[in-house]
Amino acid sequence: MEISIIIPVHNSEKYLEECIKSIFIQERSDYEIILVENGSTDHTPEICKNYSEKFGCIKYIQLGNVGVSIARNKGIRAATGNFITFLDSDDCLLPGALESVLTCVENSTEILLTGYSNTMMCEERITNKKKISSDLLARGVLQFAKYQKKISKDAAIDTYNNWTCWSKYFRRSFLIENNIEFPPGVRLGEDAAFCFQAYCAADNILAIKQKTYYYRTNQESVSRQFDFGLAENNQNLIMCFERYGNYWKKKRIYEKEFASFYVGKVIELCRNCFSNSQYPDPIKKSAEWLKELCTNTEIKNAIIGVKYSKLIPGKRNSISYMITLFFLKKKMYQAAIRINRY
Secondary structure, three states: OOEEEEEEEOOOOOOHHHHHHHHHOOOOOOEEEEEEEEOOOOOHHHHHHHHHHHOOOEEEEEEOOOOHHHHHHHHHHHOOOOEEEEOOOOOEEOOOHHHHHHHHOOOOOOEEEEEEEOOOOOOOOOOOEEEEOHHHHHHHHHOHHHHHHHHHHHHOOOHHHHOOOOOEEEEHHHHHHOOOOOOOOOOOOHHHHHHHHHHHHOOOEEEEEEEEEEOOOOOOOHHHOOOOOHHHHHHHHHHHHHHHHHHOOOOOOOHHHHHHHHHHHHHHHHHHOOOOOOOOOOHHHHHHHHHHHOOOHHHHHHHHHOOHHHOOOHHHOOHHHHHHHHHHHOOOHHHHHHHHHO
């Protein structure tokens, strides 16, 4: 078995069959599909069960509502392929994807990066490959403003694609030997945590310009919905990166990049969570929570040390970001929330 394709599924009845069929039409057949059902309330379990009973290449794992991180980890442990890739249930593989990947991987390849598209149109095959610095990719996860142009140039992928787990192919033995998994308790940004660990551990990463993945802009996806749990999620994510930085001995090496990442996640809370009109807590209570978060030594030092110009990409480096950071530096937490709410 060459490739294990792990698909976490949750209320996926609208797109799941299209997703599975995009694999069936691949030129290669040496793959397995692992459907990890994650507490759906629609007809998703029936679709998974029917396909797994009809096709021997499909494994069906049914879980409770445990979250996407645990679902993907379960898929990793059930996989038998030489390589593992992740496919979201509302996305698809582009025609020729697996053939392109297996043509390009080498015996030493631990991770292969490929491109993605927002359309299902077939494109000319591109098999040129290039070895990419794991250090560059790891730094880019943390501080994409600084490294986005170099990553796009060297790896032929955009900054967003750098920290998503999809459109990448990971050698299974590499993941297992380095104990690389998705962090439980994190539902947004879990891709970044997974990729950061993988980049830190890898010695041989290849990239090809070939687009192998169709990414659907789905307004109903989890990443596009307001989430009352964003505050807890981002706090957990910061703590995960703190552990990973220490474990892989990167905290001192990537000190500035870690600071930028931590502050970015705090500002994200001010802009997208506490300032959201749907958020149930009044500003004063939210500010108290924000103040408590910012007493964390690493976050506090990051806020003090990070530079305004290094926080986010130029296009998004808006006045509101700089003002929010100014208020955080001055410990004016209610003001940091208000400036984003009104």
